[in-house]
Amino acid sequence: MADPRRRGRRWAYGPYTGGPDPLAPPYDIRSAMDEIGRDVMEGSSPRQALQELLRRGIDGRRGLDDLTRRIWERRRELQRDNRIDGTLQEVRELLQRALDAERETLGNDGSDDARFREMQLDALPSDTGGAVRELGSYDWRSSDAREAYEEIRDLLGRELLDQRFQGMKQALEGATPQDVERINEMLDDLNDLLDHHARGEDTTERFAEFMRRHGEHFPENPQNTGELVDALAARAAAARRMLNSMSPEQRAELAELAQQAFGDPRLAQSLARLDAQLQGLRPGEDWTGDGNFRGDNPMGLGEATRVLEELGRLDTLAEQLSQSYPGARMEDVDLDALAEALGPEAAADARTLAELERELHRQDLFRRAPDGSLLLSPKALRTLGQSVLRDVADRVAARQGQRETRRAGAAGEATGATRPWEFGDTQAWSVPRTLLNAQLRRAGGDDRVLDVADVEVVETEQRTRAAVALLVDTSWSMVAEGRWVPMKRTALALHQLISTRFRGDDLSLVTFGRHAQTVELGELVGMEGVYMQGTNLHHALLLARERLARQPDATPVVLVVTDGEPTAHLERDGEAYFDYPPSPHTIRATVDGLDRLIGMDARFTFFVLGDDPGLAAFMDRLARRAGGRVVNPDLDGLGAEVVADYLRKRRG
Known part of the structure; x- marks a missing residue:
């Protein structure tokens, strides 16, 4: 409240500059989800990723590892300095x-x-x-x-x-x-x-x-x-x-x-x-139990018993902070005991972690699987997708000088013509035509600044729907060469773009290792790398054709992300045949699967990871056969290349 003695003075208000904003939330949910998502994409389960976040801490807050370390230091100090x-x-x-x-x-x-x-x-x-x-x-x-x-x-x-x-x-x-x-x-x-x-x-x-x-x-x-x-x-x-x-x-x-x-x-x-x-x-x-004391400070029976009590409380706190027992929650941590052992700041850090965990659950970012394990919820996947898509969009904009994803949700492409606005129109106004109409009307004696009859909108043509199949290599080399997470981030970004700005399009995610399978986004994000040889692009192309055939009114788009030549194909009995170097039978089967999609007028792009000349030459031959293109992005730019290619194909 202003001092009444200063009513004649002017007051200026500005940003708070006395240190951290006291009204700011103690944690950033989006930042927390980014960290959890990164760990999940690297192979951790959502439960493990959440525990790892709590162990590390967030936004400058000490995590469980640091608090536990201080608990054990206090315990060692009591044992080192005293005798009973x-x-x-x-x-x-x-x-x-x-x-x-x-x-x-x-x-x-x-x-x-x-x-x-x-x-x-x-x-x-x-x-x-x-x-x-x-x-x-x-x-x-x-x-x-x-x-x-x-x-x-x-x-x-x-x-x-x-x-x-x-x-x-x-x-x-x-x-x-x-x-x-x-x-x-x-x-x-x-x-x-x-x-x-x-x-x-x-x-x-x-x-x-x-x-x-x-x-x-x-x-x-x-x-x-x-x-x-x-x-x-x-x-x-x-x-x-x-x-x-x-x-x-x-x-x-x-x-x-x-x-x-x-x-x-x-x-x-x-x-x-x-x-x-x-x-x-x-x-x-x-x-x-016992105390294992080895110090020089002699304690009486009562004092020694109190120290043993403190050791017992420290052991209990260490167990609570470990969060390693079934059903563990941050709410289990005794904050009063923690404050007594390590001080009020430690209790405040633990309280913040508990609030973060509670908020993550309250916002339905996790869901419980039938077996009791935690999974990322659709809302969590959307949150991760938004974050990844922002990063990808920044790269696209930096490379092309514009943010293509910002104008990706319009109803159609502008034709250059305009027409009078009608009730229900959602097209953008043509500002020059609207202002010209207003000026002409006022020149005729009407003094109104702007009338609804002045408004003209930009004519557009309806875009064609796209049915997109993203085929991602999940062979062991993708894990071993550090390509696992960039591949998942790419799928997340493309899924987020299509589901939020091109809702009429259809996206299929197909993974291929020794076998191929069509997966949901959550399955792909949480997929763990498994040591199994085989790159069965043939099977992936068959699954893509099956999915794209269900969208006869959409333009088929096939995007392939891989780091190896095909070394496996699907036999008639459904078993996968593997051979390295690639067998001629595998090459013929892969080309046959490609030709079936070419017959559907599918648009192809092959994203080749790594610098294997044999792979590059093979993919170049496939691209020429399909009338497509080959892109050799670095890992950081993979997502931007895929998103930009999708937008390019969508605009024809």
């Missing part, structure tokens, strides 16, 4: 501090009791867990030693609980015996709730009562027992994976120490029962 024996290391340091303080106190005491106590300390088990257990009944003389030992028990209890309950480590710092008792009560109630849930009982009331009494320990705020199990099982599975990452000696040491948590073995027993119940309720969680 932080709690064991801290316990050892506290134990050593307690023993040093106690020995110092005993050393200053010359009594026999002090010597006896020193012998007790010397006889402690060598492993940390056994030493902490033996010291459970020791009467400490040093207050510093007693404090360090109690800190061991407190640390173990808080770490064990922090593995399974978020925020418990901080909440229980300096826990009193009453706090420990309440925790044991919570675990008993929790195990009882899960026991009833596992038996299939309705636990709605039990869950509500449990949350009323112990809800402060569950910041996730689960709404029912199932959600509570989901939250606990994920952490418990991560805790199991953390244990699996330890050496057998470390696991044994930790199990021994767990019995001393808070000086009460009930905690370890309740947690073991809880883990067993959660594994039974959620067997699909990863209970057997």
Whole structure:
């Protein structure tokens, strides 16, 4: 809104110049379809082409490959920088501090009791867990030693609980015996709730009562027992994976120490029962994996478990981003988890890819085949055809100085004569005749600038319909020599031109390798190259004659695209005969098929790919026999040559 204090000023509006247009769509559907179409024409299935587009990204957006790479980098970073024996290391340091303080106190005491106590300390088990257990009944003389030992028990209890309950480590710092008792009560109630849930009982009331009494320990705020199990099982599975990452000696040491948590073995027993119940309720969680940590940063049990949880989320994200499982969709990607792992920009890129995939499906650019696979829809083929035809038209215009396809849809050719406009006429106005009539009328005293009676239109003659057969070589050499995609683009461009601007014409697409077949455009675009020798132009000419014979009122046009001499022909029994070098029988059969089309007054053009002199000489003989012509285009210009030749023949 304009500032009211500036009402007298003039304002100028222009293009936005502050960077990318903030109102522009985040993706270009046409560009996406061009990329998908290119991959399909190179032999990918539409599903593979869509996945490849999502992997690469589009319009500057990072694709799935880049996002997945960053996920694995984050995973390697966590494993490379950390190790999981932080709690064991801290316990050892506290134990050593307690023993040093106690020995110092005993050393200053010359009594026999002090010597006896020193012998007790010397006889402690060598492993940390056994030493902490033996010291459970020791009467400490040093207050510093007693404090360090109690800190061991407190640390173990808080770490064990922090593995399974978020925020418990901080909440229980300096826990009193009453706090420990309440925790044991919570675990008993929790195990009882899960026991009833596992038996299939309705636990709605039990869950509500449990949350009323112990809800402060569950910041996730689960709404029912199932959600509570989901939250606990994920952490418990991560805790199991953390244990699996330890050496057998470390696991044994930790199990021994767990019995001393808070000086009460009930905690370890309740947690073991809880883990067993959660594994039974959620067997699909990863209970057997490990973290394979190898860094220098020691982590406590709770911190290590959280890192294992993060690794689990990263693994899930990597699977979602892979899109390799049946029925995978970009909507499966957890954007919140992705933003937490890689930042909001990564989530924005994934969201854009999901919107692109959804829009491609919404616009019906794919259709589902009976076998469940994806195919390009007719709309997608039209979109691809428009793009290819634009490129071809640009080449035609550049070569001839005009864009022939822009005037290709008129009803007929101008005769040079004009006539008065009649209601229903769609011909172009003759501007000079119309203006002259208006001037003559005004000279007679009529002051109207223009009247409908002044209008004259250009006379035209109806064009002749054309029945076009495009015969394309699909032998293996077309694939091996990089001619596969240009051939398909040519068919797309010609099909788009005829279907949109010459709707009265008929186009047949005939492929020929060892055998020939008449195909639809979608079949040709999605056709994969197959290693099979044979160039059966004879069979293709027979199919073309059969199709053109159904259009007796149309001018037959035959366009042949090939890169090899005929090396196969169709026998009477329908089998293909192959021989190389070309057999005289194959040559005679091919010429016979050509002569049958010549008898229909067909107009021929042979587009010869490559620089094989033998092929060029053979096609030149065929062209002279048929009164046609031979064109030797480069691959980039193939489509333009075919379209221009079609337009030339159509104009006679």
